[in-house]
Amino acid sequence: MVGVRNVTNLNLSVFVANKCYQCGYCCTKRPCRYGSWDEAEERCIRLTKDNKCSIYDEIVEIEKGNPFAMMGSGCSSPLFNKMRDEKILEVFDGVQSVST
Numbered sequence: 481m482v483g484v485r486n487v488t489n490l491n492l493s494v495f496v497a498n499k500c501y502q503c504g505y506c507c508t509k510r511p512c513r514y515g516s517w518d519e520a521e522e523r524c525i526r527l528t529k530d531n532k533c534s535i536y537d538e539i540v541e542i543e544k545g546n547p548f549a550m551m552g553s554g555c556s557s558p559l560f561n562k563m564r565d566e567k568i569l570e571v572f573d574g575v576q577s578v579s580t
């Protein structure tokens with residue numbers, strides 16, 4: 481497997497298409513319809529300190545059967561997203577350490 485960190489001049493955001501890597505970036509820009517904005521922290525009040533949605537399971541349950549469900553529909557902000565790029569590198573580093 482080619483090491484992602486060894487690929488030069490590559491925009492990771494494009495390389496890994498629009499998959500959601502649960503980086504939490506979008507929830508620091510605006511809340512979804514289930515969230516609420518925390519002015520002081522500048523992030524959704526449902527976002528945990530490690531950038532996870534604390535009501536993920538509830539949202540999945542509410543949207544069960546919805547063909548356009550929010551969770552699992554991909555990334556809304558893949559471009560120029562450093563938080564997501566870092567998550568992708570973590571994932572690929574993990575895959576490489578298992579396969580080598």
Ligand code: SF4
Nearest residue numbers: 507511512515524533
């Ligand atoms: S409710 Fe969850 S998915 Fe929606 S903005 Fe807040 S943290 Fe993100």
Ligand code: SF4
Nearest residue numbers: 500501503504506555
């Ligand atoms: S910015 Fe994209 S990858 Fe990050 S949590 Fe939001 S949808 Fe998922």
